[in-house]
Amino acid sequence: MTNSSGTIAAEPEPIALDWSKTALVIIDMQRDFMEPGGFGETLGNDVSQLARAVKPIGAVLAAARDSGMLVVHTREGHLPDLSDAPPAKVERGAPSLRIGDPGPMGRILIRGEAGHDIIPELYPLDSEIVIDKPGKGAFYATELTDVLQKYGIENLLVCGVTTEVCVNTTVREANDRGYRCVVISDGCASYFPEFHEMGLRMIKAQGGIFGWVASSAAVLEAMETTKTLA
Ligand code: C5J
Numbered sequence: 001m002t003n004s005s006g007t008i009a010a011e012p013e014p015i016a017l018d019w020s021k022t023a024l025v026i027i028d029m030q031r032d033f034m035e036p037g038g039f040g041e042t043l044g045n046d047v048s049q050l051a052r053a054v055k056p057i058g059a060v061l062a063a064a065r066d067s068g069m070l071v072v073h074t075r076e077g078h079l080p081d082l083s084d085a086p087p088a089k090v091e092r093g094a095p096s097l098r099i100g101d102p103g104p105m106g107r108i109l110i111r112g113e114a115g116h117d118i119i120p121e122l123y124p125l126d127s128e129i130v131i132d133k134p135g136k137g138a139f140y141a142t143e144l145t146d147v148l149q150k151y152g153i154e155n156l157l158v159c160g161v162t163t164e165v166c167v168n169t170t171v172r173e174a175n176d177r178g179y180r181c182v183v184i185s186d187g188c189a190s191y192f193p194e195f196h197e198m199g200l201r202m203i204k205a206q207g208g209i210f211g212w213v214a215s216s217a218a219v220l221e222a223m224e225t226t227k228t229l230a
Contacts, residue, residue: 005019010204010218011204015180017155021154023072023148023151023157024070026061027158027161029161031117032077032116033047034051037103038103038105039108040191044096050191053186056159056186056215057122058121058122060220074144077110078099078100078111080112139170140173154180157182157219159184159216163195164195185213187216
């Protein structure tokens with residue numbers, strides 16, 4: 001990765017990023033959220049709504065790998081004994097299966113089960129970082145702060161699912177810790193298209209109260225332009 005910067009055509013305004021201090025953070029692209037029979041579907045959601053984010057994420061992931069950018073994948077899930085799963089989370093609502101119950105892809109939202117794994121299209125390379133998180137935010141009860149500090153990261157390109165839950169929570173946590181966050185609009189998705197839209201609007205409103213929002217095409221163009229100038 002060179003020390004060069006690129007300017008992303010983002011909202012509410014363009015942002016210049018030093019790529020050497022930027023990481024791509026891919027939130028929870030797990031079978032449990034993306035596929036029938038997983039956690040997302042047990043909550044009554046139409047999981048097909050999330051498929052649209054896969055291609056845009058794949059394109060940015062390929063560019064990040066090409067350029068040597070730090071790539072971080074996250075997975076939401078719990079230890080098999082549920083010791084990191086608050087009863088308030090496990091007992092909430094009326095899902096068809098609860099966290100820890102056996103389902104068609106193994107126990108729902110449990111580390112090590114098939115459903116907890118990342119979808120094949122976006123599977124992490126051995127060299128990439130995978131953060132297991134018990135909460136919605138990627139900073140809570142994880143080593144993410146230490147990892148980002150170790151690599152000198154100041155800026156995050158954030159994508160994944162779902163826009164209004166784990167992406168938003170992570171961006172808010174990151175913003176409070178001083179990271180510049182650019183959320184990739186078409187690289188995020190929600191079971192509720194209106195929540196996706198509002199989730200993005202909340203981030204970029206008020207002069208970018210939590211961060212910036214840009215399309216995958218805008219991010220790729222900024223990365224490509226930098227490469228051409230290098
Ligand atoms: C949810 C997530 N929606 N990854 N998790 O419970 O957004």
